[in-house]
Amino acid sequence: MSQVSPLSLEQLENTGEFIERHVGPDATERQQMLDSLGLPSLDQLIDDTVPKSIRLSQPLAMEGARTEAETLGYLKQVAGKNQLKRSLIGMGYHETLVPNVILRNVMENPGWYTAYTPYQPEVAQGRLEALITFQQLTMDLTGMDLASASLLDEATAAAEAMALAKRVSKNKKCNLFFVDEQCLPQTIDVVKTRAEAFGFDVMVGSTEQALEQDLFGILLQYPCRDGSLRDDRELIASLHERKAIVCVAADILSLMLLKSPGELGADVVLGSAQRFGVPMGFGGPHAAFFGTRDQYKRSIPGRIIGVSVDSRGNPAMRMAMQTREQHIRREKANSNICTAQVLLANMAAFYAVYHGPEGLKRIANRVHRLTDILARGLKQAGVKVINNSYFDTLSLDLGERQAELVKAACDAGYNLYSGDQGLVSIAMNECCSRSDVEALWTVLLGDDHGLSVEALDSTSTAIPVALQRDDSILSHEVFNRYHSETEMLRYLKRLENKDLSLTHSMIALGSCTMKLNATSEMIPVTWPEFGNMHPFAPQEQTQGYRQMIGELDAMLREITGFDAICMQPNSGAQGEYAGLLAIRKYHESQGQGHRNVCLIPSSAHGTNPASAMMASMRVVVVECDANGNVDVDDLRTKAAELADSLSCLMITYPSTHGVYEEEIIEICNIVHQHGGQVYMDGANLNAQVGISKPGLIGADVSHMNLHKTFAIPHGGGGPGMGPIGVKAHLAPFVANHSVVQLEGPNADSGAVSAAPWGSASILTISWAYIRMLGAEGLRASTENAILNANYMAKRLSEHYPVLYTGRNGRVAHECIIDLRPLKAASGISEEDVAKRLMDFGFHAPTMSFPVAGTLMIEPTESESKAELDRFVDAMIAIRGEIAQVEAGTLDADNNMLKQAPHTLADILDDNWDRPYSKQQAAYPLSWVADGKFWPSVNRIDNVYGDRNLHCSCPSMDTYR
Structure with missing residues (x-):
């Protein structure tokens, strides 16, 4: 027998490094993938792929990797510096008891927290059912006709209410929004910030003063900030006579005993669902509720879950009125919200x-x-x-x-x-x-x-x-059935079983980076030292939080090359908004407040133009060339023509097309030469970390999607965090806070979210992610993300056209496959492919973005070669099925792609009349049978759902 060389003590100590857990492919798999690409090493792949002009010459100046045990032990010591006292501060945040059955089976359960936004509703019926329960809860307690599936927090929900009021008020010539002085100070702060950007006038005063004004809307607090209860029926009636829209910020628990604001006459009701079983977490994440009248449904911000039917005529839920989604409406969007607080809304609904x-x-x-x-x-x-x-x-x-x-x-x-x-x-x-x-x-x-x-x-x-409330509320069966822990546990498990998450298979969504959310990163979130802290607790009690945030701040500055970090934005889109406001204020400080043009490439994510609209900027589109890159000549021409009014360029890097653009430094220089600033969208930062830095490339500001690049889980559509990094000249103009003054920003810089550090409790996740990877691990993660993407692109290119590639035919961390030629030849669409993937147990890649008729695929670094091959094998099998349609051996309309996804009801149907077998339908490849995931509904009819909008809980009979 051959002798195995003994490992040294140092080697033995390093065998537990986190990088081995986080990166999916091992050394053998990496070499196999490199061999398929004809490359000797990862270094050669990076040389082939990433422009030399933007690559770092030195490794990140950070500590080395720490093991999971070391990291948690150190963070526990830091957490011990927080002093937990009984917080009776109120101000929109309250201690609450999280039912343990919800804590363990939802908040701490990767089956719930690793799911993606329910854009593919057939494999998301569990959380959609939970969200529609949240909407029903909101409608019942607020007395409103319609509710959203949650917003980011109470203060930003109030700002959205103001925007809705302006859109729908019949007092069109008026520009004044009135805020009752009894509203929460952080809400007033955020409303003022939003109003300034929109060009609205805001007046804060007593309700008596409100009746003396000409206004388009008003915000009231119920109960009042000082705790008093006011019957505002006559006030609201008088305001309606003046054509004002009445918005009410309400306490959710009080509405169990108080008359609903809807009964008092309110047009919009909003608030925080935090005290329904969600920890305070030093400010978040928390779901805001938002309800309004049916007549304003086309103006409601965020997402709405509605009931439609599937192809069998059974009720099925999906996101309703999707034409309002920001990625379609762009600069005409109602808001830039693309993140709800789904996990937290679900927890609040389950609490009820x-x-x-x-x-x-x-x-x-x-x-x-x-x-x-x-x-x-x-x-x-x-x-x-x-x-x-x-x-x-x-x-x-x-x-x-x-x-x-x-x-x-x-x-x-x-x-x-x-x-x-x-x-x-x-x-x-x-x-x-x-x-x-x-x-x-x-x-x-x-x-x-x-x-x-x-x-x-x-x-x-x-x-x-x-x-005193006297009407019947929460009468739906869902609120009256699951009160024993046994029943509740089974209810939660039944919903979880309907949802596909990272616990089942890879979710290869372009621009969404569904990487491993490691258990060791998640554990500290629910430690009492972090979970039970009030955001306005005295500074001396929050030293542990401040140390952790300070350390994360330093690490993010080193990773991005920026001089300062603002942790406040609660999502990537809110980070865009915050960054654009900083640019706007900077120009104003230079006596150039007239600069208002925002250049945006045609390939940009839809939140970019929507955010520019919220900052009252004028969007000018820059064209892209045939290779998907920014047309530099078009940019140069437009920057010169608009030099006097140019505010900024918003650009994603690598590009939304999944390519490292060679001329990115020149692009930044052109904008700077004409007096503009560069906003770099951080959606694709996962392809930069440890290899390049946005601050060194030429960006002045960029947001970091912590729920993408830095491992905070997506939670089925939220939570998220989108802190921004800025260069020194912009640092004074980022968000401050009226209740907790922050060091660095100007005192008059308004808040963009309710809490000073946004959703602070989940910052522990990104802190742990960076600490456990260290400088080498961060770079290795980026390199492996690029390797995985290029390996998949190479295999897929033999069966599907890869739409865009960069230097040497390489892609960055994602690739786009073009299904338009196949649709022209066979009639099979990108949606058919997306639904068919469900039969193989996969969530579809990003569909029709940034190019209609395509799929954008991002594998991330966390997936093993075996999982990548499973996905590619599924796509190859689907290509074979399309070929049969092209050849006429499969019916063009009645085939396994057009009928997908297939449910257990299909397979048990004695009246099977399709020209393909049940085996082909449900088990298209042999390995599918191993842990088969069954979609709980057939393909959903979106058109029916939009024409028959129904956004409350269906009767329980519909599920039977």
């Missing part, structure tokens, strides 16, 4: 399902009862309680003792909110108990207060009779 209407009322009544008891005791002791009506929040006038008593509360383990002129607010929540009431009495009144919870308990309420 688990507790049901009676359970939710008990929670709400308990919170209110504790608030009542606390208020009675304080009043009895002579404390001045400002608000006589309330749901869960009391405002106290403590005068000169404000600071002393707030500190005493903090020392006793409670965070209160300090307002102006001696005011302090206390917001009770689901986690509070009678012992907390007693402790607060002791803090505020002294040890000898002599008060008793039992003595002060009463069934009377501080909710005015006119505002």
